[in-house]
Amino acid sequence: MLKPLEVNPLKLSQPMGALLAFLGIKNCMPLMHGAQGCASFAKVFFTRHFNDPIAIQTTAVNDITAVIDGGDYSISEAVKNITSKVTPELIGLFTTGLTETKGDDIRGVASMLQPQHAMVYVHTPDFEGGLESGYAKSIEAIIEQLVEPQEQIEQKITLIPHVSMTPLEVERVKEQIELFGWSVFALPDISESLDGHLGQKQGALSSNGISVSQIKDLGSSHAVITIGNSVYNRGEKLCTKNQKMKHLHFDTIGGLKASDIFYSKLMSLSHLSQPHASIMRWRKRLQDALLDTHFILGGCKVVLACEPDQMLSLSSILTEAGVEIKAVISPVKSDVLVNIPSSHIIIGDLDDVEEFLDDHTLLITNFHGERLAKKYHNALLTRGFPNYETLGNQLKDDTLYQGSTQLLFEVANCMQANHHI
């Protein structure tokens, strides 16, 4: 019998992806159009993951407005109540399974409210897609509804990171591109909003990120760089705002080969024959790390269960040191899955993961993997959402030469530690 349900789900919903996208915009109020619990669950989830306050409000649809309101009442009431207390530069309105089942016309409501309030709206029912698609749809809506068409280009680059990139990863990639002489704007930019910094006070809105005026101006970017298959089309979308804009896409920037491609494209875009000295140093360190760790990692068996773009990235780092990807369990379908060299690629849940676990396997997944690690005595590396158990999730980096180097050491140490038990 084919399993008709999910047992120990891996899948995270589209509205949660939308929330992450809006949290990377400065002074934004993400507004989830659904019952109060939808927003509450998402808020608690990311608060615990990032160990930081999360800005979000809800339209608090109840059993009466669920039936007689087309969204007009609850959304405009919510906007009124929010703006009576704070002044957001943007309200990011996104839907849930409940309000999509009702079939609310959020476009109509948004256009009614937009004269007074800056607003972006997006359809993100949780009975479709997942974290990656909800995030990508929101970026699409932001580009479509905010970015102004332009004809001139400036010395700047737009970076569109995939949803599983941590605040530190976004920051590091921005800095790497800056080393080639560009100003860089990330859309969205969680590197300053969810990075776990001590601010002056705790605000009700997202603390930092890309500003609305910077978003409006992204059309003058010389190029857009997309990282992760899930956001590829968003780069294409931004290019429609300016014919002169170039699009550089990378499914992954993990591992030596992928990083080489990343830097070589940046060099040719910037007309430079050589990158910054620090980049060259980190490449040598990565070469050394690959050799240092290959004794442990060669033939090691790894099971991956995260979001697709993150799994591709992790696998492209680890396979370079001879790791064998025993199985890939993805919460959703994705084109990148076939690029991961594994004989078991499954759309499933953490229940499906168990089939591949034993005490010689390393499992890379979110904190729910801890229970499995206790049961099967397998090594565990926590990556992806949510991670309630270990601190500092926002400052993990598994990208480019430096992040790949550190990941190799972390995985090798993790395997060693598990074998000494």
Place this chain on the structure above:
Amino acid sequence: MMVNKKQIKELLNESACTHNEQKKSSCDKPKPGATSGGCAFEGAQIALFPFADAVHLVHAPSTCLGASWETRATPSSYEGENNTYLGYCTNVTAHDVIFGGNKKLEDSIEYIIEHKNPKAIFVYETCVTAMIGDDMDNIASRMEAKYGIPIVVVHAPGFVGSKNLGSRLAGEAVLDKLIGTKEPAQIHPFGINLIGEYNVTGDMWQYTPILEKIGIKVVSTLAGDGRIENIQTAHRAKLNVIVCAKSLVTLCRKMEERFGIPYISVSFYGKRDTSNAIRSIVGAFKNEELSRKAEEIIAKEEEALESRLLPYREILQGKKAILNTGGNKSWSIASALQDIGIEVVATSIAKATLEDIEIARQYVPILIKSPANEQAKLIDEHNVDILLAGGRSLYTAIKKKIAFVDVNQEKKISYGAYGGLENLAKDVCAAVKNPVFRVVGTPAPWEVSNA
């Protein structure tokens, strides 16, 4: 639609709730754009998930469970597979929204029975599955007849209201479908049910061994370390004990009407409240021998606790604190703090019920209505040493360079009963001794000092 409007109205206007004697409106509806806190589904989940021997099947698309499973530390001594920490979801998709999710639900129930062999299944209705009108009750009763285990549908979709209401609806489902469906082998003369005790961080285990030593038998719990078989016999207990949470008062009132079981409400935070709770439980049985035994054990426990608390008292004696938290914690934690020698200058009542405010008044001289405005001023005026609050107030503590204890964070260690008080003393001492709040507050070399 299977959401029962009449039942919801009755629960919101519960006559046993203090506030309903005073104001005409019932528990408030959530306000768009100005609401925090979970929904009814979450409340149901909190109330019932601690039944570790039952499978909790959430009939919903991915948000409801995907973001909420394995989140609460409610340990269980159940030796089989602990379902509290597992997530079962029908994963409703666009296809189901259009064609209905009945088939999927039925298949899921059959799959669970075949592969997991649970003692019961709770099926949780959620917003989307309420909207598409899946006939859950029908499926549940057919499956129940076919497989012979209780299959309880919990009609608490998120949009009907708050967490509190959801817990009440869960209580109703348990009352209608489980309580009284089995007779116990023996009826204990001093049998009690613990209602609204979820054994968070093992709180319940701090005091149940003491009760048992006295001669009290815990017949069933709703639902900390709970078992389906026990809750089925709950109607044969002699007393219902509501622990802290007020949400299940309706259930207790109905059990009194239906089975003649009286109920009392107690708190197990702090030394005085724990001793008082034990006395109230024992007192309800009006048995001299039992009362004598209880006093003997209380005296022994208190004495042992006092000697364990000595080293902490030396550090905490005379320290002043402000407490900013919600609900019954506004007085229960205050009482516990006083028990370890701390002077509680003020407590916040911004998120407390009328009943809680009345109790808080008896413990603490100053009640804070608006913490954001009053907190900082009170710290200065009273030379306060410790702020116990949620993360939002951390900045105030750092600015004032005083110790901070996050009382709203998901705690990992129990503060319940005598043993828990020692844990609380340990944590507050650690905060008072920790230099971190002053270190973090040091201005950067490039900042002009405001002092």
